[in-house]
Amino acid sequence: MGNKLALHKHGFQASRLVMGCMGLGGGWTREAITADDMKKAHAAVDAALSVSINMFDHANIYAYGKAESAFGQVLKERPELRDQMIIQSKCGIRMEEGPGLPARYDFSEEHIISSVDGILERLGLESIDILLLHRPDPLMEPEVVASAFDKIKKQGKVKSFGVSNMSPTQIRWLQSCLDEPLIVNQLELNLAKLDWIDAGISVNQKAGTQLSFPEGLLEFCQMEHIQVQSWGPLSKGLFSGKDLTDKPETVRKTAELVRQLAEQKGASLEAIVLAWLMRHPSGIQPVLGTTSPDRIRACAEATGIVISREEWYDLYVTSRGVKVP
Ligand SMILES: NC(=O)c1ccc[n+]([C@@H]2O[C@H](COP(=O)([O-])OP(=O)(O)OC[C@H]3O[C@@H](n4cnc5c(N)ncnc54)[C@H](OP(=O)(O)O)[C@@H]3O)[C@@H](O)[C@H]2O)c1
16 A cells, blocks of 8 residues: 555654644744744644654745744653654745845755754754755755755755755756655645646647646656655645635535535544545645644544545545546
């Protein structure tokens, strides 16, 4: 069976679900982290650990750095938690930093190295487990990235490396200059945005010409033992309880099907949405964006749910709104 985690092959005994930490630290404002934000951060981390989620996903930019700072504060107050965790962060995106400095990507050696230092400082750690390049930089020079990775690795600041939102060609090109294997690719994969499945079934179809998902990306990741992670796995709650006023018919029908399956299986709505994603043989790790303890626990039910082939197609085709060719 292919539905195993590639990360296990690379020595990381990661849980199937990952807690995404973008929502920690009070959100995308320049306001300081409050006591209430810290209370919420502790509660979210506790909820995740209580359902055996041991992997945590960050990025240096989340909440302008406050997500990592809040998480770092949790670890400072309870350092014993660190050993139970696999911690991943990302760099390579720069926000607008002032006049003449547009939002941009930056895979320069200086930026990668200084980003890692910032990540470690905010988390209050000497090392993290995995560093991802957040989004492909059109100005990427693989040998420059290789030099940065080499220095960071030798200094013991990062154990392993990966990417996010990259195509097979971009990964192969970067990998050709690296000594270390790239072990993660994080992508937007969910039941609302279906290009990742449509691309595979639309080969030699007219509809295939309108799709932008890179051909063979998930197959490539499986063959190369690259862990596929999904960001946006809950589609922000679209099929699991969000208000659907003004949403298209296909969304409402899909949400109703999710509700029926949840009732039949005695599971939460979130569990059905995530179990559908995890039914794909590429062994997807959903990166949960919720920070609500109740929702985190509801998500965890997904690991005990089996979605049949027929149920999987029913959900896919209902959300697609068009039969498969
Ligand atoms: N690599 C990348 O480019 C990239 C991009 C974006 C995100 N990420 C990572 O992926 C993680 C997940 O991304 P995401 O936040 O887009 O994913 P998501 O899990 O699809 O959405 C989570 C968001 O939806 C809300 N939500 C969930 N169920 C809801 C419901 N029934 N009603 C109303 N709101 C609901 C949550 O609010 P509550 O907190 O209130 O539950 C939270 O704000 C992030 O934390 C981050 O780690 C990576």
